[in-house]
Amino acid sequence: MKLAGSAAESFVKRPDPAVRAVLLHGPDEGQVRERMQALTRTVCPDVGDPFRVADIAPATLSDDPARLADELAAIAFGGGRRVVRVAQASDSQAAAILGCLARPVGDALLIVSAGVLPPKSKLRSAFESTDGAVAIACYPAEGRALVALIRQGFADAGIRLEADAAETLAALLADDTASAHAEIEKLRLYLGDEPRALTPDDVRACCGDQSAHSVFELAAAVADGRQGEVQAISDRLFQGGDNAVAIVRGVSRHFDRLFQARAAIEAGASADAAMKALRPAVFFKETDSFRRQLGTWTCPTLLAAIDRLTEVERQCKSTGIPAPLVTQRGLMEIAALARRARGGR
Missing domain, CATH: 1.20.272.10 (Zinc Finger, Delta Prime; domain 3)
Structure with missing residues (x-):
């Protein structure tokens, strides 16, 4: 299944329990990383837990295709659902990944990330067409979409905004969505416990390299x-x-x-x-x-x-x-x- 827009955002926050595999792909590497971390946290809040989060390098998967099925079938020490992640994958690893989509094992969530994949890519086609799998394309947020993303990020962080604060940050940022999240966190720390709204001058003073x-x-x-x-x-x-x-x-x-x-x-x-x-x-x-x-x-x-x-x-x-x-x-x-x-x- 292919998800985009608000449906993709909702899924990343609260994934459908029936989905066992997710592909994150596209030109916005920052957004791919952010969404991979967010999806991981829905299963295991501690993304560094070595017993419940397993990362497999593409080269490892190419050399040992059976490694993926083994990790997906493994049971976590101490219990709990596991997450298995393959970052920066390509069609070179498609055979091993598609085999696990066709013959699911265990209850782990598989998250695969990739760069730009053409529509005929084996990975992309499989995730878009397989039951229990989801493909999400990650494109840079621009213009109004970037401003809306920034406003939502401030709202989630509990930060009130003066007029033009979100627009000022959007103007300072490159198109990497991950930059927006990092700058919002920087501004949250900058304000601390001050009971006031964030101003455009605050943004200019703190943000933008x-x-x-x-x-x-x-x-x-x-x-x-x-x-x-x-x-x-x-x-x-x-x-x-x-x-x-x-x-x-x-x-x-x-x-x-x-x-x-x-x-x-x-x-x-x-x-x-x-x-x-x-x-x-x-x-x-x-x-x-x-x-x-x-x-x-x-x-x-x-x-x-x-x-x-x-x-x-x-x-x-x-x-x-x-x-x-x-x-x-x-x-x-x-x-x-x-x-x-x-x-x-």
């Missing part, structure tokens, strides 16, 4: 047409191991916000009113540069920049050209648009 802030700097440099800084900041990000698609999406979010505000201005709003209407609101330290950029760009030129960024992301994923090269070339072209709009200044 240096690379997230550097992406903000990069977006501002692109929008200002500061090509030398675009080169320097992007070099630093790539040398630090940042992902090209995440960088492009961070810059795209900045241009999306510029477009929203510029459209409001062209509809008759003042620059201040247009900026205040954005969610999250423009950070006070960024107000002057954001207002300056609104004076540089028009709706048509912003749309052209957004279209170019969409094309850059597509090229990063599909052309085979090194992603850093594609990204820097695209960002420099957009920065050149800003310079031309300012008359070359």
Whole structure:
């Protein structure tokens, strides 16, 4: 059976007792890890219990396919249901895993994780079609979905929010869902027992690593047409191991916000009113540069920049050209648009 959306979330919190095997797969490795841990805790609250939680490496399973059935049939010392986990599996281990799906043994919960699996993958097809098995795809939360996930995470942690706090954290995060959970926990510890709501300034003070802030700097440099800084900041990000698609999406979010505000201005709003209407609101330290950029760009030129960024992301994923090269070339072209709009200044 295949589960997605709210059905998947509900299942991870309270799995159907009739389900004996779960496949977690997809591009969001953080979400895969989080869901594997959450499912494990529904059976054994102590995920480090060596008697009730067994981890089998894919290489081990390839060398000894019978190991999986042995672990699934084993009885825990001291009693209790067991969990058997195979992380980062692939179709290379499909024979052993599919054999256990076809001929279940014991009452242990089998959890298998994998990266991106095509629809015709043996593992994916088997989990989606076998009774008593579930397949859940894990994709990055973006936009409103990420904000909703963050709000729910704060609610579960008992943290009250001021306006824009969730949106501010969403803007700081990469698309790895696990980052959201880690940052929420950091903010819970930061607030401690203070009986107050979390503010956007709290989020900015505590969250987002240096690379997230550097992406903000990069977006501002692109929008200002500061090509030398675009080169320097992007070099630093790539040398630090940042992902090209995440960088492009961070810059795209900045241009999306510029477009929203510029459209409001062209509809008759003042620059201040247009900026205040954005969610999250423009950070006070960024107000002057954001207002300056609104004076540089028009709706048509912003749309052209957004279209170019969409094309850059597509090229990063599909052309085979090194992603850093594609990204820097695209960002420099957009920065050149800003310079031309300012008359070359």
